[in-house]
Amino acid sequence: MTKIQPVRGTHDLIGNDLQLYKHINKVVSEMADNYDYNEIKTPIFESSELFKKPLGEFSDVVLKEMYSFEDRNQSSLTLRPEYTIPMIRASITNNLLNRLPVKLFGTGSMFRRERPQKGRYRQFNQINFEILGTFEPSADAELIILAYEFLKNLKIDDKVNLQINSLGDLNTISKYNNILSDYYNKYKNDLSEESKTKIISNPLRILDSKNIEDSKINQNAPKITEYYSKTAIEKFDKVQSLITSVGINFSINTKLVRGLDYYCHTVFEFKTNKLGSQDTIIGGGRYDGLVKTISGPDIPGVGWASGIERIIMMLNKVDKKIPLVQVITIDEQSREYGLNLFISLRRLKIKTRYDHKTNIKKSLKHANEEKIKFAIIVGESEATNNNYTVKNLIKGTQHTLNFEELLNMLK
Numbered sequence: 001m002t003k004i005q006p007v008r009g010t011h012d013l014i015g016n017d018l019q020l021y022k023h024i025n026k027v028v029s030e031m032a033d034n035y036d037y038n039e040i041k042t043p044i045f046e047s048s049e050l051f052k053k054p055l056g057e058f059s060d061v062v063l064k065e066m067y068s069f070e071d072r073n074q075s076s077l078t079l080r081p082e083y084t085i086p087m088i089r090a091s092i093t094n095n096l097l098n099r100l101p102v103k104l105f106g107t108g109s110m111f112r113r114e115r116p117q118k119g120r121y122r123q124f125n126q127i128n129f130e131i132l133g134t135f136e137p138s139a140d141a142e143l144i145i146l147a148y149e150f151l152k153n154l155k156i157d158d159k160v161n162l163q164i165n166s167l168g169d170l171n172t173i174s175k176y177n178n179i180l181s182d183y184y185n186k187y188k189n190d191l192s193e194e195s196k197t198k199i200i201s202n203p204l205r206i207l208d209s210k211n212i213e214d215s216k217i218n219q220n221a222p223k224i225t226e227y228y229s230k231t232a233i234e235k236f237d238k239v240q241s242l243i244t245s246v247g248i249n250f251s252i253n254t255k256l257v258r259g260l261d262y263y264c265h266t267v268f269e270f271k272t273n274k275l276g277s278q279d280t281i282i283g284g285g286r287y288d289g290l291v292k293t294i295s296g297p298d299i300p301g302v303g304w305a306s307g308i309e310r311i312i313m314m315l316n317k318v319d320k321k322i323p324l325v326q327v328i329t330i331d332e333q334s335r336e337y338g339l340n341l342f343i344s345l346r347r348l349k350i351k352t353r354y355d356h357k358t359n360i361k362k363s364l365k366h367a368n369e370e371k372i373k374f375a376i377i378v379g380e381s382e383a384t385n386n387n388y389t390v391k392n393l394i395k396g397t398q399h400t401l402n403f404e405e406l407l408n409m410l411k
């Protein structure tokens with residue numbers, strides 16, 4: 001019989017991966033607090049309408065990847081595929097946009113019906129940072145520096161490279177889209193089937209296609225740099241000089257366009273060559289028209305998100321904290337005495353195991369296998385004399401101690 005499995009593209013977080021997940025969350029929560037970002041948590045599902053327009057009606061996420069379902073009252077709901085839009089929605093709902101800029105941090109599960117592969121899941125966890133309400137390039141730089149420091153704190157900064165690009169302002173993007181459509185139209189018979197469907201609806205995405213034929217055509221595609229406005233050039237230069245001034249290395253990739261449709265000006269990705277094709281561990285950029293699209297005020301924004309599962313894959317094993325003590329009760333009568341002991345030890349934050357067995361041999365074997373240092377054995381005689389038999393399983397020594405002596409020894 002085949003073993004019961006989770007739904008395709010989902011996974012259980014257990015053991016070492018869960019330890020790493022907790023470690024990453026701890027590091028990033030401390031950073032968010034230190035950098036003065038306010039954490040918000042939003043519902044896992046939202047109205048489908050919320051995502052459709054801002055993500056682009058013709059983007060892959062909206063067309064193929066959203067988990068949408070009809071509620072009993074016929075309204076359409078969607079499991080959030082990303083966190084930026086729900087965070088903006090929540091900022092509008094909860095009147096957080098009164099004093100700008102607003103700095104937000106959030107973590108949680110996202111859902112996309114993508115083809116599962118190494119590093120790509122249908123339910124995955126993201127870390128998100130957003131700044132709403134400033135056009136200043138220093139906000140883009142602050143977020144890129146924050147991302148870099150995050151990777152540095154996890155000791156994986158040397159395994160990633162930062163690529164940046166500017167998509168120019170919103171006018172540039174629409175003009176460039178038309179120019180690209182015209183260009184790709186000339187090669188429509190040679191493009192991959194997938195790219196053909198994007199010639200009109202989303203030509204920008206053909207630029208970062210991994211298909212070999214598409215890449216050849218992309219070599220001579222018009223470059224966005226030729227269409228930048230003066231302000232866009234100045235903003236992009238400023239971002240570059242700010243991140244250079246703190247010693248962050250990067251390369252400019254004019255084909256970096258990002259998978260979601262809401263970006264303008266700076267876009268960036270931290271990539272690694274350690275994970276195969278799903279190589280982006282942090283992605284983000286500026287989205288100056290997005291808040292307005294979600295019926296909020298006309299304010300700009302910039303942010304990034306990181307996939308926790310991909311970061312876990314880049315980290316080494318963590319040492320699990322093993323219990324210091326195993327309490328062993330050797331008969332029914334001594335259970336109460338043993339129970340009082342392990343409750344007291346746990347209240348003193350001494351990691352203590354109790355396996356509910358009264359088989360001393362099996363319990364000691366288990367404690368030895370797990371490399372637990374002390375076994376505290378209690379039976380009728382210990383309960384009567386109010387003491388404890390303590391075995392040091394590493395040294396093989398044994399003592400009879402009262403509670404105070406026991407604590408001194410454990411400390």
Ligand code: HAM
Nearest residue numbers: 082084120121124280281282283284285303304305307
């Ligand atoms: P994104 O590039 O779609 O951007 O996702 C950001 C990161 O989430 C990716 O770089 C990757 O690490 C992780 N990720 C995405 N899809 C999957 C998946 N199927 N399985 C595992 N990990 C995945 C956004 O979501 C934007 N909201 C980022 C942003 C925030 N832009 C501005 N602010």
